[in-house]
Amino acid sequence: MRRWNALVACVLISSVAIRLVPGLSYRRPYGFDVYDLMSRIAPALTAGKFKTDLPQGPLLYSLLSELAILGGVGLEPIASFLAPSILALSVLPVMIYTRKAFKDEPAAIVSGLLAATTNVIVHQTGGTVVWEGLGTLFAGFALTLLVQINLRDSKAIALLCMAVVGTIASHHLTTMNLLLGLGVAVLFLTARRGFRSGEAYKPILLTILLGVAALSVWTFVIPRYTIEVIGLTAANANVWTLLGGGVLAATTILASYRVVTSKGAREPWMTRPFTLGVLVFAASVGAPLILYYAGVMNAETLMTMLYLGAPICVVYVPLFVFGLMAAINARTDVRLLTSLLAFPTACCSLTVFLIFQPGLGVLAYREVSFMLYSLLPIEGLGLMEVVRKGTPARRYIAAFIIAYSILALASTSYPSRPYLIGLEEAYRPSDLRVSELAVNAIPNTSPIDTDIRIGNVILYLSGREVNWVSNVTYWTSPGPAWLGKSAAAGRPLDIPSNVSFIIFSETMLKSKGGIVVDLLSRKLHPLPDEALVYLYRMPGVSKIADAGTCLIFQVMRRQQEVASPKTKP
Amino acid sequence: MTSEFGDEQFIVTLTILSTIFILCFLGFQVLSTPAQNYVVMYLVSEDGKALAQNATALHLGDRLKVFVILENHMARQIRVELDTLVAGNPSSTTSINAPWDGGLRLQDEVLMLDDGGTSTMPITLAVTRARTEGDSIAIEEVELNGVRIPVTVESSARNQTLRFIFRALIWSDAEGKYVEEWNDGQDGHSSWLQIWFELLPGVDT
Numbered sequence: 001m002r003r004w005n006a007l008v009a010c011v012l013i014s015s016v017a018i019r020l021v022p023g024l025s026y027r028r029p030y031g032f033d034v035y036d037l038m039s040r041i042a043p044a045l046t047a048g049k050f051k052t053d054l055p056q057g058p059l060l061y062s063l064l065s066e067l068a069i070l071g072g073v074g075l076e077p078i079a080s081f082l083a084p085s086i087l088a089l090s091v092l093p094v095m096i097y098t099r100k101a102f103k104d105e106p107a108a109i110v111s112g113l114l115a116a117t118t119n120v121i122v123h124q125t126g127g128t129v130v131w132e133g134l135g136t137l138f139a140g141f142a143l144t145l146l147v148q149i150n151l152r153d154s155k156a157i158a159l160l161c162m163a164v165v166g167t168i169a170s171h172h173l174t175t176m177n178l179l180l181g182l183g184v185a186v187l188f189l190t191a192r193r194g195f196r197s198g199e200a201y202k203p204i205l206l207t208i209l210l211g212v213a214a215l216s217v218w219t220f221v222i223p224r225y226t227i228e229v230i231g232l233t234a235a236n237a238n239v240w241t242l243l244g245g246g247v248l249a250a251t252t253i254l255a256s257y258r259v260v261t262s263k264g265a266r267e268p269w270m271t272r273p274f275t276l277g278v279l280v281f282a283a284s285v286g287a288p289l290i291l292y293y294a295g296v297m298n299a300e301t302l303m304t305m306l307y308l309g310a311p312i313c314v315v316y317v318p319l320f321v322f323g324l325m326a327a328i329n330a331r332t333d334v335r336l337l338t339s340l341l342a343f344p345t346a347c348c349s350l351t352v353f354l355i356f357q358p359g360l361g362v363l364a365y366r367e368v369s370f371m372l373y374s375l376l377p378i379e380g381l382g383l384m385e386v387v388r389k390g391t392p393a394r395r396y397i398a399a400f401i402i403a404y405s406i407l408a409l410a411s412t413s414y415p416s417r418p419y420l421i422g423l424e425e426a427y428r429p430s431d432l433r434v435s436e437l438a439v440n441a442i443p444n445t446s447p448i449d450t451d452i453r454i455g456n457v458i459l460y461l462s463g464r465e466v467n468w469v470s471n472v473t474y475w476t477s478p479g480p481a482w483l484g485k486s487a488a489a490g491r492p493l494d495i496p497s498n499v500s501f502i503i504f505s506e507t508m509l510k511s512k513g514g515i516v517v518d519l520l521s522r523k524l525h526p527l528p529d530e531a532l533v534y535l536y537r538m539p540g541v542s543k544i545a546d547a548g549t550c551l552i553f554q555v556m557r558r559q560q561e562v563a564s565p566k567t568k569p
Numbered sequence: 570m571t572s573e574f575g576d577e578q579f580i581v582t583l584t585i586l587s588t589i590f591i592l593c594f595l596g597f598q599v600l601s602t603p604a605q606n607y608v609v610m611y612l613v614s615e616d617g618k619a620l621a622q623n624a625t626a627l628h629l630g631d632r633l634k635v636f637v638i639l640e641n642h643m644a645r646q647i648r649v650e651l652d653t654l655v656a657g658n659p660s661s662t663t664s665i666n667a668p669w670d671g672g673l674r675l676q677d678e679v680l681m682l683d684d685g686g687t688s689t690m691p692i693t694l695a696v697t698r699a700r701t702e703g704d705s706i707a708i709e710e711v712e713l714n715g716v717r718i719p720v721t722v723e724s725s726a727r728n729q730t731l732r733f734i735f736r737a738l739i740w741s742d743a744e745g746k747y748v749e750e751w752n753d754g755q756d757g758h759s760s761w762l763q764i765w766f767e768l769l770p771g772v773d774t
């Protein structure tokens with residue numbers, strides 16, 4: 001027990017350490033989503049209530065507000081250090097989940113190590129999409145409680161309800177995953193044993209309750225965002241995209257059901273893990289390259305896929321194969337196998353469905369982290385099965401190789417601009433200083449044209465309503481007025497009459513590998529360098545602030561405007 | 570020794586190695602991330618706000634009063650030469666790296682700025698003599714902080730085609746002179762501002 005506690009402590013130290021990399025490196029919050037979060041909390045700290053709709057569940061906003069008020073700590077240190085440290089606890093449910101599922105402590109530690117270091121999980125439970133981090137933490141506890149099977153235990157039910165309510169109050173997509181996962185579990189149980197067996201009775205009840213609660217929250221408590229995204233999906237889709245996505249999603253569920261009901265699995269790869277690892281590596285590099293040369297994938301996406309995807313595939317795919325075969329051949333309880341596979345199956349089917357939907361396919365990447373998270377017990381089991389089949393000398397070597405693989409996974413958690421389709425998540429002090437100048441010097445009524453990345457900082461610093469930037473509605477209306485449109489056009493356009501100030505950041509520029517950050521559901525474009533030259537040369541567009549990487553332009557008069565003759569008195 | 574390398578030994582070795590690797594990675598990232606140094610230059614009107622929309626439509630003799638503010642975040646003391654220039658519309662051949670090319674220097678002022686220090690310079694500008702012919706305009710005299718300076722700046726159009734430029738040059742010990750570029754730890758930058766203005770018709774020049 002003492003050794004178990006020491007190992008869990010080591011996993012927790014790794015988890016916190018990797019999530020503190022941005023905070024300790026930059027000494028300030030990391031990720032434009034963090035400023036989006038803070039822009040809603042900052043005015044609430046003075047007004048005593050949230051002034052705007054909260055895009056996800058209210059729990060993290062309320063929690064961070066309480067921490068700021070009770071702890072007397074500013075939002076910046078909370079967002080830089082405290083929030084990532086709290087979200088690092090998401091490794092705990094995974095370890096408990098695996099230990100309960102397989103009664104295998106080494107496998108539990110392996111799954112904890114993977115949860116602590118897998119790049120996309122770190123990214124979403126670390127510094128950036130922090131709402132999902134809290135959702136994952138609660139959803140992890142819900143998964144843990146679900147594999148306990150004994151739903152007659154009132155204490156377990158009470159804890160499960162708390163975990164589910166915590167998930168709903170934290171993040172909508174994680175709630176959706178949990179809901180779909182429960183649905184898949186019910187489907188599998190009903191298909192295998194029939195509805196009359198009564199086995200699926202309680203999961204059905206739980207699914208209905210969760211569904212009603214989630215829909216009520218999305219409709220009445222946070223009416224925007226979730227329902228709007230569903231509406232946008234429906235609006236952009238057509239019969240063929242819905243049909244194509246639906247067929248592939250159903251195929252995924254059927255394949256998973258086939259695995260759950262299989263009587264046994266051959267183990268041809270168990271004795272050749274290295275060969276399988278090399279083959280997976282070749283496939284994970286080869287498939288994106290083929291898509292790139294076939295013209296299906298652009299260069300930016302290729303870089304992202306290779307940088308983030310290849311390490312994940314090399315570690316996760318072989319371990320999943322080994323773990324799944326081991327679980328099947330160990331005659332693992334069908335209900336347990338259903339619980340273990342239902343959630344990754346739900347995420348996988350939602351991913352393939354979203355990829356087919358125009359405009360929102362890019363959101364599919366958000367599913368990957370929860371899918372990997374829910375796969376971790378099988379991954380942990382898979383690794384330990386391979387290790388157990390090896391000789392002691394091989395185990396010794398394997399420990400080094402796997403530790404190095406874990407480091408490789410962890411080191412890709414905070415990709416730089418070229419590996420993240422041009423997104424720059426780290427803010428430079430000069431960007432922040434210019435944003436402060438903009439808030440102090442520009443009148444509240446003057447429309448500012450900038451992108452979401454800088455816009456979120458301005459909203460946080462100004463404590464104003466979210467639709468101040470560009471004078472447009474933040475979420476659904478067209479994005480930045482001149483910057484976004486010029487980026488999309490690939491050339492500088494005329495400056496629209498409703499723009500008075502333009503805040504330019506080097507992170508938008510094509511030659512610097514940047515993009516104008518618009519909604520992620522839209523295609524993101526780099527600002528051509530000619531656009532900056534245009535601003536320098538355009539009569540009437542004065543450059544009023546310069547911090548090297550970030551500039552403010554003021555549109556005084558436009559070329560087409562002719563000065564009205566007036567006589568000096 | 571290796572014959573006893575069972576499950577427990579494996580997981581202990583793996584966990585300790587992984588933790589050491591991750592802590593080393595954290596240390597490497599923290600130590601290898603350079604601090605950004607930078608200079609901020611900005612201008613505001615007398616009330617500390619951005620200029621009013623019509624502030625740059627001037628009659629002959631109208632004064633444009635601005636504050637040019639410099640902030641030093643270079644982690645060292647810097648010596649800055651602040652140049653004020655007047656210029657016309659840049660020709661199509663002018664490089665974007667030197668938008669002040671073709672401009673006439675009206676004044677240069679040397680400042681010492683400590684790290685974290687700020688310097689505010691009030692600047693009052695006015696065009697005091699100009700010659701117009703049809704749409705074209707030639708400025709012959711500018712007043713800067715009460716001092717009249719003869720200049721020759723021409724423009725073929727009136728509407729917002731003339732510029733006041735403020736440029737900060739930083740002293741370089743290595744080169745022994747003021748240079749346009751400073752380095753933020755990764756890239757080079759230059760600090761300059763410009764206000765486009767127009768001279769309204771309706772007065773004799």
